[in-house]
Amino acid sequence: MTTRNARIGLVLFAVYLLLYGGFVLMNTFAPQTMEATPVAGINLAILYGFGLIIAALVMALL
Known part of the structure; x- marks a missing residue:
């Protein structure tokens, strides 16, 4: 059970x-797109940014 939870946690961490990372890279290399x-x-x-917050909340419920 512990290894299963750890694996799920790592997958959710990688997704987030x-x-x-996409948010940071878009702000760094394509700021005109973010405007x-x-x-x-x-x-x-x-x-x-709001999408990131909502994604974090949804993943916390998984």
């Missing part, structure tokens, strides 16, 4: 690391 306002005048950086 990829999501967060785009796709929904109601809210820029993509804010939407992506």
Whole structure:
């Protein structure tokens, strides 16, 4: 049971690391993309950030 939980934890960590890494890389190398306002005048950086928070909450419930 412990190794199963550890494996699941590592997978969830890797998923979140990829999501967060994408956020950091987009802000670093494509800031003009993150300035785009796709929904109601809210820029993509804010939407992506809220998405990261929601993803963390969802993964915490798994």
